[in-house]
Amino acid sequence: MNLVTPYLKNENKRRASSWFSELRDDICSALEICEADRKAYTPNSSQKNGKFARHAWTRPGGGGGEMSLMKNGKIFEKAGVNVSTVWGAFSDEFKDKVPGAGNDPSFWASGISVVIHPLNPLIPTAHMNTRMIVTTEGWFGGGGDLTPTFPDENETAFFHETYKQACDKFSADYYANFKKSCDEYFFLPHRKEARGVGGIFFDNFNTGNWESDFQFVREIGKAFLTAYPRIVSSKMHIPWSEKQKKEQLIKRGRYVEFNLLYDRGTTFGLKTGGNVDAILMSLPPQVAWP
Numbered sequence: 001m002n003l004v005t006p007y008l009k010n011e012n013k014r015r016a017s018s019w020f021s022e023l024r025d026d027i028c029s030a031l032e033i034c035e036a037d038r039k040a041y042t043p044n045s046s047q048k049n050g051k052f053a054r055h056a057w058t059r060p061g062g063g064g065g066e067m068s069l070m071k072n073g074k075i076f077e078k079a080g081v082n083v084s085t086v087w088g089a090f091s092d093e094f095k096d097k098v099p100g101a102g103n104d105p106s107f108w109a110s111g112i113s114v115v116i117h118p119l120n121p122l123i124p125t126a127h128m129n130t131r132m133i134v135t136t137e138g139w140f141g142g143g144g145d146l147t148p149t150f151p152d153e154n155e156t157a158f159f160h161e162t163y164k165q166a167c168d169k170f171s172a173d174y175y176a177n178f179k180k181s182c183d184e185y186f187f188l189p190h191r192k193e194a195r196g197v198g199g200i201f202f203d204n205f206n207t208g209n210w211e212s213d214f215q216f217v218r219e220i221g222k223a224f225l226t227a228y229p230r231i232v233s234s235k236m237h238i239p240w241s242e243k244q245k246k247e248q249l250i251k252r253g254r255y256v257e258f259n260l261l262y263d264r265g266t267t268f269g270l271k272t273g274g275n276v277d278a279i280l281m282s283l284p285p286q287v288a289w290p
Contacts, residue, residue: 003137003138003206003208004100004134004136004137004138006138006210006211007132007134007138007139007210008134008138012210012214013085013108013110013132013134015214016110016132016214016217017083017085017110017132019214019217019218019221020083020110020111020112020130021066021083021112023112023130023218023221023222023225024066024068024081024082024083024112026225027081027114027224027225028052028068028070028081030225030229031050031052031070031076031079031081031116031229031232032049032050032051032052032070033229034075034076034229034232034233034236035049035050035051035070035073035074035075035076036049037075037233037236037237039237040074040075040236040237041120041236041237041238041239041240042074042075042119047072047073047074048074049073049074050070050071050072050073050074050075050076050079051070051073052068052069052070052079052081053068053069053070054066054067054068054069055067055069057275057278059084059086059088059272059273059274059275060273061086061087061088061089061272061273062086062087062088063084063085063086063087063088064084064085064086064275065082065083065084065085065086065274065275065278066082066083066084067080067082067275067277067278067281068080068081068082068083069281071285073119074119075118075119075120075123075232075236076116076117076118076119077117077118077119077284077285077286078116078117078284078285079114079115079116079117080113080114080115080116080278080281080282081112081113081114082112082113082114082278082281083110083111083112083113084109084110084111084113084274084275084278085108085109085110086108086109086110086272086274087106087107087108087109088106088107088272088273089105089106089107090105090107090271090272091105091271092105093271094271094272098133098135098268099135099137099139099204100135100136100137100138101135101136103136104135104136105135106135106136107133107134107135107272108133108134109131109132109133109134109268109272110131110132111129111130111131111132111142112128112129112130112131112221113128113129113265113278113281113282114126114127114128114129114224115127115281115282116228117252117284117285118232120235120236120238120240121149121150121240121244121245121247121248122149122150122235122238122240122244123231123232123235123236124146124147124148124149124155124196124197124231125146125147125148125149125196125251125252125255125284126144126145126146126147126224126228127144127145127146127147127282128142128143128144128145128220128221128224128228129142129143129144129265130142130143130217130220130221132214132217137206138206138210139203139204139205139206140202140205140206140213140214140216140217141202141203141204141205142201142202142203142217142220143178143181143182143199143200143201143202143220144163144199144200144220144223144224145182145186145195145196145197145198145199145200145201146159146196146197146198146199146231147195147196147197147251147254147255148196148197149244149247149248149251150244150247151197155231155234156197158227158230158231159197159199159227159228159231160179160198160199162223162226162227163175163178163179163199163200163220163223163227165223166216166219166220166222166223167200167216167219169216169219170212170215170216170219174200174202174216175200177202178200178201178202179198179199179200181200181201181202181203182198182199182200182201183198185201186198186201186258188254188257188258188261188262190257190261191254191257193254195254195255195258200220203264246288249286249287249288250288250289250290252284252286252287252288253287253288253289255282255283255284255287256283256284256287259282259283260283263282265279266279266280266282
């Protein structure tokens, strides 16, 4: 069996896309539980608990997805948890940039994308995504990272340790390698600075054991579900100032710069005819530059 064969199996495709939807449900539920906390600090005491609204979309070339979007919550100014499963053929201008698509532009892709912009500037912005892609090759990719306005050493250590524990279940080398990849990837060359405090990032991940790789991807999703709501819970009762909010908006500017200039997921979605609103869900509702 060659390395791509398990990725071509319809049952494996179904299992992957089903998992991404299940993880979406769990993450949305966890964030809504945070929103329902009666003691969570908000400058507007009449602010209602945030809820996710879901919007399905169809891709003309094949497949589609569902956006889950929360806006103007007590804790989360904007949170998006999107899933999609799409297929078709890459354009001539894009096919040579994707492994295994140069001679045959056909593809299948499924994944989950999470971006969370808290109202409270003391809570870090968070990103997580995992995906399975099939061309004449097949692989998984994804990861998760934090972008705090005010870095907290204990918070960062906890986030990284949670991912390390997930990685160590499969290989003692994974965490160090994927942390390095994250640090290199989430870097703004024009600013000569990191986007945030990192996490892990992996792409073109195919060890030759599809089942093990799929279980690894599941653990990465579970790690985010374990770590981020706990970080939110540790900070959501702390009052914050307008000065801190202004600093958060400037930090969000760095997030926008990276996602529009360098993010591969943004490029992939736009070049494959994905839903523009879902692709640009990662952009914050308010932002500032000094």
